[in-house]
Amino acid sequence: MSYKGPRGTYDVYPGGREPHERAGLWAFVEDRARGILGLHNYQEIRTPIFEEIELFARTAGEASDIVVQKEMFTFRDKGGREMALRPEGTPGAVRAYIEHNLFKLAQPTKLFYVGPMFRQERQQKGRYRQHTQIGVEALGTSDPLVDVEAISLLYSIHQAVGVKEEVVYLNNIGDMETRRAYVPELRAYLQRHAADLDPDSVARMETNPLRTFDSKHEGTQAVLAEAPNIGAYLSRAASEHLAAVREGLDALGVPYELDERLVRGLDYYTMTVFEAKSGALGAQDTVGAGGRYNALIPDLGGPDLGGIGFGSGVERMLLAAASHEQEPSLDVFFVTLAPEARVPAMRLAGALRADGVSCDLDYGGRGAKGQFKQADRSGASFAAIVGEDEISRGTVKVRDMASGEEREVGASDGATELLRAIGA
């Protein structure tokens, strides 16, 4: 056995060591999230996990490292088309929205998706080459109350799955007018302090100065601490939008912190951006994040409509959550004490399952003691014992595993008495 899973991936299986490797927890998170999304009238969209590279290249922006540093998994199909495994969910969803003319319906179109995303990065805590996002896109409107709904939704999902030490950060990075006013000021300021910046930030200062705020470099952060704030440069529209979002969040009781240095990695964001972090994670502490993208739909060939969305990492939610794992439960474990008892036991198990009673039996050829031990470990409420004596009498012995109490019931006419004995 020398095969290992691909670098940066993980398996989900019974008894997995890390929270995101445990099958039961995935079901828990998905159930909770789908429940809340349904309550807000969001409907599921499923798009391919690969698209043409061009779609992602356009949306991420030329300055984004997803494209520039080739963090996408790419391949060429047999027709020579350049394809990529999706690094994020928004482009595919927006592409489908336009392709199927969903904007002709009453707007907004409220969509959610759950699925794997791929980025060819080096793994670390909370970061994987294949990870799963629960995401939302509310398309076809620029109403600030939709922003409120999206942020509230993100917060609600996190609360429902038990994300610990969460803080939601909010900012408005403005419209074109805002950036025309702000970006030159920021760039000029950074250029004056270029000597104290890290090399990455010096390069970004020209291409996309907003992104320097993401740097973890000490010198850069010291410079940025004195940098002009975008808040003072917001256009009237941006400023009113931000005020409306804040008013809505306050009314709903969603706690948040305004952070004027919050920018997002993807270039398509405009106006509202937000990010939910958890202190229970490592350096990769963003659990979910998103923002408004008012130019994206027209950029991809659709009508001039706005949209907003977020993605939340399921692995990070699980890592940041208190464990809600449920003990596996079993109703009945069959103990067979003679070879000829095995088939009758399987038949009875089938009859019980037909009535919704979960059953299992020994396939390991264990002795009586071993089978009872297995029954105990399986968490079964009852053991149903079938041996030579029971077969000759046409009965089954039912043992209550908690009390140790046993009683013999008839089994010649199916599982009726057995069902009664276990109170099903």
Added chain:
RNA sequence: GUGGCCGUAGCUCAGUCAGGUAGAGCAUCGGAUUGUGGCUCCGAAGGUCGCGGGUUCGAGCCCCGUCGGUCACCCCA
């Protein structure tokens, strides 16, 4: 892609300093209890010491390389 740390039983790890017969706990299986679990006791099974090369009479240990993991940078959910 860059850097730190780490690769010994299914799992968690000791053994590396000072080269000399590969260990423990937990888990698994069996027995004590010929058809009865949890607790206890006894026993068994389980290892190319990540891989390759080198030094040496002798390498889990030293040297070189390589692969993998992990955390951090970068970037991002």
